[in-house]
Amino acid sequence: MKLYLKAPRSLVLQIRTDLNRRHAFAHERVGFLTVGASLLDDGALLLIVRDYSRVDDADYEEDPSCGARIGGGAFRKALERAYRARSGLVHIHSHGGPGLPVFSKIDLKSGKEFVPGFFEAIPSMPHGMMVLSSDRAAGLFWLHKRGAPAPLRSVAFVGAPLLKFEAQ
């Protein structure tokens, strides 16, 4: 499956700034994107980022297995925002550093647990998870609650300057 994603460059800069803020105990911050979608003539699916929402400091919980995680309140708020606009929901965080980022084993394990749950609220849209580096991004998206996720093939941060890159 061919998956492409476009995001406004200015929004990506805001996301990086937000995710780089220190938290009292969480080593990594996370946030949520909402996306629209479009079918292209080659059968590919184009995902178009609509908006970003940060996770409130109070919605992080200490977790002995991985240091910290976000609680159900953060997911509920994100799902409500996505539901109102019939958007796809994307969990996003940053690993920093340059180059194409790679999901950790913990990222993949937890993503496979929570992303399919997004289909309960919004079954008509694709949902996924993304990871940013300082200059690239990678993503996994689900088109069905029970299907396997597919990686983003290419990403464009649209603005001036335009940045397009292969995301695999």
Added chain:
Amino acid sequence: MDWYSRQSFLGHESRHALHAARIAVVGLGGGGSHVCQQLAHVEVGKIIAIDPDRIGASNLNRLVGGTRLDVLLHRRKTSIAKRQIRRVNPNARVLACPHQWQKCLDVLKWSDIVIGCLDRVRAKDELDAFCRRYLIPFVDIGMDVHQISSGYLIAGQVVLSFVGGPCLRCLGVVTDTVLADEARQYGAAGANPQVVWPNGVLASSAVGLAIQILTPWQQLPVEAAFLQYDGNVGTISESHRLAAWSGGCPHYPAEQRGDPGFRLQGHSFA
């Protein structure tokens, strides 16, 4: 010295960026024909040329590449644009769409930049809305000839519209009054007054805005621009309307991005 040596100042990766770029040109008359030729010269890799019309005798005063033979043969403007591009750069990938742009949505959606060279304000408005929906920088050019007490005034504008910045409605290029006026009358000097040299100035400015998006030529590239052309004086300058914009476009909310009413169900994906 090769083709690229005189524009290497655009940046060390700019040649690759230009080769990888997909630019759609909507409207291939006086403005669009200039734009296509310049995109070929700077080595843009893929040019999508869109226009449903065929050349007529009244186009010969400004349509770059158009010939008397083309008029006799009633050639499509897309065929002339493709020929002109290929004469300059045989390696350019040219997709000719001899239809209204509304019938070319699939190829437009995946364009990196759309340059609109449309006469009608209503058409500019609709193309701006489309580009906002699919997150595409939109460069619009337009010129008019107005009758004034001392003769005629040639005026025009080049607008770069993109999310986060003002749209054509925010900048007053599209207003309900203008749309209503357009419905009644076009221009003041007869039907569609157009001449080649203002088209050239406006097209060149539009290409400049596109290139600063694609290459690291400018240290501070812009995502919004409103350049006004005074063809009688021969100046092009930033419109005060851009500086006066208060921020926050109310016309195209982010939640409208993507296909309206998109649903996964019923689609098969490659």
